[in-house]
Amino acid sequence: MPLDRMLGLFETARACMPVVTGDAAPRSDLAGKIIANVFLENSTRTRCSFTAAAHRLGATTIDLLGGTSSASKGETLLDTCANVAAMGVDGLVIRCSDTCGPAAVAGALGLPVLNAGDGKHEHPTQGLLDAFTITEHLGRTDLAGLRVGICGDVATSRVARSNVFALTRLGADVTLMGPPTLAPDDMATLIDGLDMPGTVRVVHEFDPHLEQLNVLMVLRIQFERHGGGGVPDDYRLHWGLTADRAEHLPEDAIVMHPGPVNRGTELDDAVCDGPRSLILQQVTGGVAVRMASLLDCLGG
Amino acid sequence: MPLDRMLGLFETARACMPVVTGDAAPRSDLAGKIIANVFLENSTRTRCSFTAAAHRLGATTIDLLGGTSSASKGETLLDTCANVAAMGVDGLVIRCSDTCGPAAVAGALGLPVLNAGDGKHEHPTQGLLDAFTITEHLGRTDLAGLRVGICGDVATSRVARSNVFALTRLGADVTLMGPPTLAPDDMATLIDGLDMPGTVRVVHEFDPHLEQLNVLMVLRIQFERHGGGGVPDDYRLHWGLTADRAEHLPEDAIVMHPGPVNRGTELDDAVCDGPRSLILQQVTGGVAVRMASLLDCLGG
Amino acid sequence: MPLDRMLGLFETARACMPVVTGDAAPRSDLAGKIIANVFLENSTRTRCSFTAAAHRLGATTIDLLGGTSSASKGETLLDTCANVAAMGVDGLVIRCSDTCGPAAVAGALGLPVLNAGDGKHEHPTQGLLDAFTITEHLGRTDLAGLRVGICGDVATSRVARSNVFALTRLGADVTLMGPPTLAPDDMATLIDGLDMPGTVRVVHEFDPHLEQLNVLMVLRIQFERHGGGGVPDDYRLHWGLTADRAEHLPEDAIVMHPGPVNRGTELDDAVCDGPRSLILQQVTGGVAVRMASLLDCLGG
Numbered sequence: 001m002p003l004d005r006m007l008g009l010f011e012t013a014r015a016c017m018p019v020v021t022g023d024a025a026p027r028s029d030l031a032g033k034i035i036a037n038v039f040l041e042n043s044t045r046t047r048c049s050f051t052a053a054a055h056r057l058g059a060t061t062i063d064l065l066g067g068t069s070s071a072s073k074g075e076t077l078l079d080t081c082a083n084v085a086a087m088g089v090d091g092l093v094i095r096c097s098d099t100c101g102p103a104a105v106a107g108a109l110g111l112p113v114l115n116a117g118d119g120k121h122e123h124p125t126q127g128l129l130d131a132f133t134i135t136e137h138l139g140r141t142d143l144a145g146l147r148v149g150i151c152g153d154v155a156t157s158r159v160a161r162s163n164v165f166a167l168t169r170l171g172a173d174v175t176l177m178g179p180p181t182l183a184p185d186d187m188a189t190l191i192d193g194l195d196m197p198g199t200v201r202v203v204h205e206f207d208p209h210l211e212q213l214n215v216l217m218v219l220r221i222q223f224e225r226h227g228g229g230g231v232p233d234d235y236r237l238h239w240g241l242t243a244d245r246a247e248h249l250p251e252d253a254i255v256m257h258p259g260p261v262n263r264g265t266e267l268d269d270a271v272c273d274g275p276r277s278l279i280l281q282q283v284t285g286g287v288a289v290r291m292a293s294l295l296d297c298l299g300g
Numbered sequence: 301m302p303l304d305r306m307l308g309l310f311e312t313a314r315a316c317m318p319v320v321t322g323d324a325a326p327r328s329d330l331a332g333k334i335i336a337n338v339f340l341e342n343s344t345r346t347r348c349s350f351t352a353a354a355h356r357l358g359a360t361t362i363d364l365l366g367g368t369s370s371a372s373k374g375e376t377l378l379d380t381c382a383n384v385a386a387m388g389v390d391g392l393v394i395r396c397s398d399t400c401g402p403a404a405v406a407g408a409l410g411l412p413v414l415n416a417g418d419g420k421h422e423h424p425t426q427g428l429l430d431a432f433t434i435t436e437h438l439g440r441t442d443l444a445g446l447r448v449g450i451c452g453d454v455a456t457s458r459v460a461r462s463n464v465f466a467l468t469r470l471g472a473d474v475t476l477m478g479p480p481t482l483a484p485d486d487m488a489t490l491i492d493g494l495d496m497p498g499t500v501r502v503v504h505e506f507d508p509h510l511e512q513l514n515v516l517m518v519l520r521i522q523f524e525r526h527g528g529g530g531v532p533d534d535y536r537l538h539w540g541l542t543a544d545r546a547e548h549l550p551e552d553a554i555v556m557h558p559g560p561v562n563r564g565t566e567l568d569d570a571v572c573d574g575p576r577s578l579i580l581q582q583v584t585g586g587v588a589v590r591m592a593s594l595l596d597c598l599g600g
Numbered sequence: 601m602p603l604d605r606m607l608g609l610f611e612t613a614r615a616c617m618p619v620v621t622g623d624a625a626p627r628s629d630l631a632g633k634i635i636a637n638v639f640l641e642n643s644t645r646t647r648c649s650f651t652a653a654a655h656r657l658g659a660t661t662i663d664l665l666g667g668t669s670s671a672s673k674g675e676t677l678l679d680t681c682a683n684v685a686a687m688g689v690d691g692l693v694i695r696c697s698d699t700c701g702p703a704a705v706a707g708a709l710g711l712p713v714l715n716a717g718d719g720k721h722e723h724p725t726q727g728l729l730d731a732f733t734i735t736e737h738l739g740r741t742d743l744a745g746l747r748v749g750i751c752g753d754v755a756t757s758r759v760a761r762s763n764v765f766a767l768t769r770l771g772a773d774v775t776l777m778g779p780p781t782l783a784p785d786d787m788a789t790l791i792d793g794l795d796m797p798g799t800v801r802v803v804h805e806f807d808p809h810l811e812q813l814n815v816l817m818v819l820r821i822q823f824e825r826h827g828g829g830g831v832p833d834d835y836r837l838h839w840g841l842t843a844d845r846a847e848h849l850p851e852d853a854i855v856m857h858p859g860p861v862n863r864g865t866e867l868d869d870a871v872c873d874g875p876r877s878l879i880l881q882q883v884t885g886g887v888a889v890r891m892a893s894l895l896d897c898l899g900g
Contacts, residue, residue: 020688026632032326034355036348045683048636048662052687055634055660060355062348075560083345083559086583087352088320259683260675283686332626334655336648360655362648375860383645383859386883387652388620 001124003169005296007141010132012292013285019056020287027291029299031058033090038081039116040066040096045259046116046126049283050093053290057299062089081105081113091298094118112297114290120156125293126258127162129286131170133278134215136285137254144171144197147212152219152239152266154183154202159258160219164190168198175209176202178239179232206239210248216241217256218267236265243270254278301424303469305596307441310432312592313585319356320587327591329599331358333390338381339416340366340396345559346416346426349583350393353590357599362389381405381413391598394418412597414590420456425593426558427462429586431470433578434515436585437554444471444497447512452519452539452566454483454502459558460519464490468498475509476502478539479532506539510548516541517556518567536565543570554578601724603769605896607741610732612892613885619656620887627891629899631658633690638681639716640666640696645859646716646726649883650693653890657899662689681705681713691898694718712897714890720756725893726858727762729886731770733878734815736885737854744771744797747812752819752839752866754783754802759858760819764790768798775809776802778839779832806839810848816841817856818867836865843870854878 018024035054037047042065051061064084077096084092091112094102099121106113117123134148135141148167154160154176164174168191176183188202203209210216218241232238241255246268249255255276261267271277318324335354339347342365351361364384377396384392391412394402399421406413417423434448435441448467454460454476464474468491476483488502503509510516518541532538541555546568549555555576561567571577618624635654637647642665651661664684677696684692691712694702699721706713717723734748735741748767754760754776764774768791776783788802803809810816818841832838841855846868849855855876861867871877 022688022690034352044664048664048684049687051662052634052689055662056688060360060660062351062355064344064348074562076563079560079563082580083583084348086580087349087587088322088356088584089352090322260679262674263676263679280682280686283683284688287687334652360660362651362655364644364648374862376863379860379863382880383883384648386880387649387887388622388656388884389652390622 001165001169006128006131006166006169009128009289009292009296010135010141012295013132013288014136016056016288016291017284019291020052020284026056026058028058029295030054030090033059033298034062034088035059035091035093035294035298036062036064036084036089037116038064038084038092038094038096040077040080041117042066043095043117046095049286050114050116050290052287053294056287057291057294059090059294077101078105078108082109085109085111091294114293114297117158119158121158121161122165123158123162125286125290126159127166128293129282129289130159130163130217130256130258131166132289133256133282133285134167134254135170137278137281142171143167146172146214147175148172148215148217149175149177149209149213150217150219151177151206151241152182153221154178154187154219155181156222157219161190163217164200165194168196168200171197173198174200175213176200177206177209178204180204207245207248210245211250213249213253215254215256216249217258220258220260221262221266223262240264240266240268241271242268246271246274246276249276256282259283301465301469306428306431306466306469309428309589309592309596310435310441312595313432313588314436316356316588316591317584319591320352320584326356326358328358329595330354330390333359333598334362334388335359335391335393335594335598336362336364336384336389337416338364338384338392338394338396340377340380341417342366343395343417346395347393349586350414350416350590352587353594356587357591357594359390359594377401378405378408382409385409385411391594414593414597417458419458421458421461422465423458423462425586425590426459427466428593429582429589430459430463430517430556430558431466432589433556433582433585434467434554435470437578437581442471443467446472446514447475448472448515448517449475449477449509449513450517450519451477451506451541452482453521454478454487454519455481456522457519461490463517464500465494468496468500471497473498474500475513476500477506477509478504480504507545507548510545511550513549513553515554515556516549517558520558520560521562521566523562540564540566540568541571542568546571546574546576549576556582559583601765601769606728606731606766606769609728609889609892609896610735610741612895613732613888614736616656616888616891617884619891620652620884626656626658628658629895630654630690633659633898634662634688635659635691635693635894635898636662636664636684636689637716638664638684638692638694638696640677640680640694641717642666643695643717646695647693649886650714650716650890652887653894656887657891657894659690659894677701678705678708682709685709685711691894714893714897717758719758721758721761722765723758723762725886725890726759727766728893729882729889730759730763730817730856730858731766732889733856733882733885734767734854735770737878737881742771743767746772746814747775748772748815748817749775749777749809749813750817750819751777751806751841752782753821754778754787754819755781756822757819761790763817764800765794768796768800771797773798774800775813776800777806777809778804780804807845807848810845811850813849813853815854815856816849817858820858820860821862821866823862840864840866840868841871842868846871846874846876849876856882859883
């Protein structure tokens with residue numbers, strides 16, 4: 001995403017924040033419009049966030065959820081979406097396991113499509129909301145020199161990928177951290193050729209890097225994606241952000257997590273609920289960023 | 301359904317089309333009303349269509365879905381619906397496995413009830429939307445002399461039954477086509493005694509009839525209803541509408557399908573996505589017909 | 601709940617009744633507000649009732665349902681709710697298996713929370729709606745001297761507990777009735793120390809008490825909670841409210857049931873659908889009481 005568009009989204013999101021928190025009246029930009037949530041993979045959290053964003057803009061929503069959709073009758077994602085589009089809905093929010101599925105649908109149908117997570121590929125609004133949360137916290141959108149660690153289950157994480165793209169675009173230097181099984185070296189090439197002002201590297205140690213980080217984003221261990229393999233039994237010992245370990249972060253460093261948190265595995269309670277944590281701010285900012293994204297795609 | 305009422309619904313549906321497609325503002329005829337979708341059998345497509353129709357008329361919806369409803373606690377359809385009705389909802393849309401369940405509910409409760417498919421019996425709004433799509437395509441509502449083939453899994457298809465009733469009412473001559481297991485001969489008696497201007501017959505060959513058809517409606521093989529038996533392994537060879545076979549249709553003949561399509565089984569991609577196909581028009585017309593049906597039952 | 605607040609809720613509920621039944625226009629007190637239904641245990645009936653109440657007040661709703669929520673990824677109730685709250689929703693309706701879960705969430709989050717049933721503990725709006733239905737039927741809110749029987753699966757019933765609290769607060773004398781396995785003697789101590797004007801006792805016979813009851817509330821046998829044990833095979837013989845047995849109630853006694861009814865087990869058809877039955881009035885009153893509860897927690 002070009003820098004200008006990202007900063008425009010952030011500006012809209014900032015204007016939407018009082019609406020999200022109930023300090024300003026709901027908007028009616030999308031009154032009378034229908035957004036279809038096509039969630040072929042389960043994600044209550046993201047679906048609710050998009051739904052709240054739609055409602056705050058005056059739109060109504062229709063849910064097509066994985067296990068209960070025609071997809072379970074063998075229909076392709078594109079056929080499912082073509083049908084929903086033919087019902088006259090004004091936009092689609094798609095969560096699916098097909099890499100680039102939402103982009104293919106958008107290309108085929110000529111309808112506004114928002115990617116709510118496609119396989120292990122991208123989760124763009126999550127990347128945007130994380131970057132938005134950081135810029136709001138710091139009070140600046142130029143992240144040159146900011147050192148961001150993304151720790152844990154990096155390989156299967158569309159969140160990590162989307163964060164790398166968003167944060168390096170804004171100038172941050174990203175360190176992907178994890179054991180080789182979870183953070184493969186070739187992820188350092190993620191932004192090769194994209195002309196990003198920031199950088200990305202991969203390391204396989206945790207403790208030595210903590211004191212240099214301004215932001216530490218702890219990823220969820222997605223046990224459901226690993227089927228038992230790949231995640232070390234002593235994960236917390238080596239890679240969990242324990243209360244002790246968090247002591248080694250600089251005093252003003254912040255901790256983030258896309259949720260839902262495996263408390264006591266990748267993150268200790270004391271850190272999750274402590275003063276460094278911006279986890280709930282991420283959630284609130286997420287609705288604002290999704291309002292901005294809906295306005296960007298469907299508004300005006 | 302009497303001809304006058306059907307033509308009245310089509311006229312209303314035609315007026316609703318620009319609302320469905322977003323070319324006209326949503327209506328507020330049903331503002332403040334609540335429609336309950338009681339779907340004890342799964343049907344994302346039909347439920348979404350009814351929901352979009354309700355939203356376009358200003359109503360809100362509440363979903364009671366099969367696996368999660370009180371019905372799974374052993375409650376009867378009538379008790380479930382009596383309870384929802386007692387909550388003050390303004391209308392019910394019912395999908396169930398009980399033949400005539402929706403009619404029984406309507407009789408017992410004195411509340412507007414729309415049948416969204418009852419067992420193997422009827423699917424009236426599907427019959428209406430298919431007929432509407434044909435009349436809109438042809439630019440006339442008198443279908444006398446029109447030759448419509450309905451091909452495939454006819455026996456278990458409430459769609460086929462409802463189409464026979466709607467199309468013969470408008471004067472069309474319907475040919476039900478399929479192997480004897482899927483298209484039993486006694487379906488030719490479906491409209492006996494109903495004084496329809498059109499006709500219905502059953503044939504067990506496909507190719508010899510293609511060149512006489514103005515409309516070919518291909519039904520979905522409902523594998524989930526057959527449990528493996530009844531559907532020949534070489535179904536596509538003998539009964540699939542392949543690209544080759546479609547060549548034998550008259551040049552201006554149209555192809556329809558109620559969806560979701562089993563691509564490569566009953567319908568080839570080239571036909572499904574080709575110029576003859578009115579499949580997505582059916583979907584769009586479906587929302588308009590359901591708006592008209594809701595207005596007919598609840599409006600004014 | 602203090603008597604004053606309860607009577608205030610009843611007064612509001614009475615004013616809401618014409619809105620529920622469609623005899624008055626919907627209200628807009630909660631227009632623009634979002635209510636999240638967090639139902640980690642399944643309850644279509646209660647969820648629909650709260651949703652209808654929200655819609656009748658102009659609010660929109662978002663559903664987080666048990667099997668599909670992040671809770672199934674191991675998240676705690678509090679984390680789930682903290683996240684939904686951070687999305688800016690204006691109130692939570694919570695159904696869960698954790699005793700006092702909703703109270704804990706309310707304490708932690710400082711957001712309006714309505715308890716829609718927590719484990720075997722309480723189901724406050726059910727207690728309120730049952731009491732409301734009785735007071736509306738009798739035309740008085742002082743229930744001193746009224747004899748109410750609650751019969752059947754008392755031990756696991758949050759409905760029974762909430763009814764005891766509501767009814768004794770209004771002055772009624774409650775008799776809990778059931779075999780010792782389902783109605784343990786220590787439930788007679790439920791209101792000890794609460795300074796209720798009414799009384800509660802436990803009996804293990806049914807027939808001898810019938811002729812003294814003004815109200816008989818028949819509970820649902822929750823087979824799903826017993827796993828086969830605890831419910832006698834000859835339950836109907838000894839504890840079902842059969843048509844014969846109902847003959848022994850005083851002429852003006854009323855019969856209630858929180859639903860869904862196991863017809864032919866705890867209640868015979870003739871009684872369920874007979875003139876004594878207030879079962880559907882309970883359902884209608886339930887929406888009004890939930891409107892009043894939402895207004896009490898979120899309104900103005």
